Amino acid sequence: MSEENPTNLWKEINTVWDGQDGYSAQNPAGSAVLMGKDKDGQAGVGPMELLLAGLAGCTGMDIVSILEKKRQKPEKFEVKVRGNQKIDTYPKVFTEFQVEYTLWGDNLKERDVEQAIQLSDEKYCSVGGTLSKAGPIHSTYRIIRE
Numbered sequence: 001m002s003e004e005n006p007t008n009l010w011k012e013i014n015t016v017w018d019g020q021d022g023y024s025a026q027n028p029a030g031s032a033v034l035m036g037k038d039k040d041g042q043a044g045v046g047p048m049e050l051l052l053a054g055l056a057g058c059t060g061m062d063i064v065s066i067l068e069k070k071r072q073k074p075e076k077f078e079v080k081v082r083g084n085q086k087i088d089t090y091p092k093v094f095t096e097f098q099v100e101y102t103l104w105g106d107n108l109k110e111r112d113v114e115q116a117i118q119l120s121d122e123k124y125c126s127v128g129g130t131l132s133k134a135g136p137i138h139s140t141y142r143i144i145r146e
Helices: 047-069 110-124 126-131
Strands: 014-017 022-026 032-036 076-085 094-104 137-144
Touching: 032 047, 047 076, 047 094, 047 110, 047 126, 094 110, 110 126, 110 137
Parallel strands: 094 137
Antiparallel strands: 014 022, 022 032, 076 094
């Protein structure tokens, strides 16, 4: 590990193998996620899927926060992330990402939603900033008015 630097922050996950096909990843607060399969054979989330989930959660949190500052709170909000993964060579890395935002709400302004997405993409989302080094991230959105 490198020296401590006041401008850096280490994040940590502890992952434990269950002796069969599962791995439990736990953060210091005690929240856990299953990768692989549990002892009953129920599938957990795959490691590459966790990267996509991290992007969805990161950008989603940004966008809701930005919209709330503009006094626009979605009634419902979904983020779907797709990753295009190389399958012909190892490692099977993602080379491109698609993020699709769906927001519900009569008070949402397109200009503000677009600005929130842009700010998340270009400034705030650390996961997106990391994954963008692997390939481009393309974003689309739609607003559904009830």
